[in-house]
Amino acid sequence: xxxxxxxxxxxxxxxxxYASNYWGSNEYxxxxxxxxxxxHFSLDANQQGDEVEMRVYFx
Numbered sequence: 001x002x003x004x005x006x007x008x009x010x011x012x013x014x015x016x017x018y019a020s021n022y023w024g025s026n027e028y029x030x031x032x033x034x035x036x037x038x039x040h041f042s043l044d045a046n047q048q049g050d051e052v053e054m055r056v057y058f059x
Contacts, residue, residue, distance in 0.1 A: 001045040003027040011042045025049075033058070 003020040004011035011017065020027035031039065043052060 001025055001027060001043060001049075003029060004042045004044065005029060005031060006040050007037060010040050013044055016042075 002013065004013065004016040005018040006016050009015070018029050018031050020029050022028065033039070041054070
């Protein structure tokens with residue numbers, strides 16, 4: 001599974017601002033957020049699987 005994120009558009013594997021770079025099913029990203037606004041996330045998996053849990057932390 002791969003995780004993608006962008007600020008201004010829905011991300012894809014081909015076009016995104018941020019991407020997870022980890023193997024396996026535990027993906028994460030650190031994205032600097034300095035202004036209010038939207039972040040768009042997209043998950044891409046090769047096969048259908050189990051449940052997906054997404055957590056977001058603000059520091």
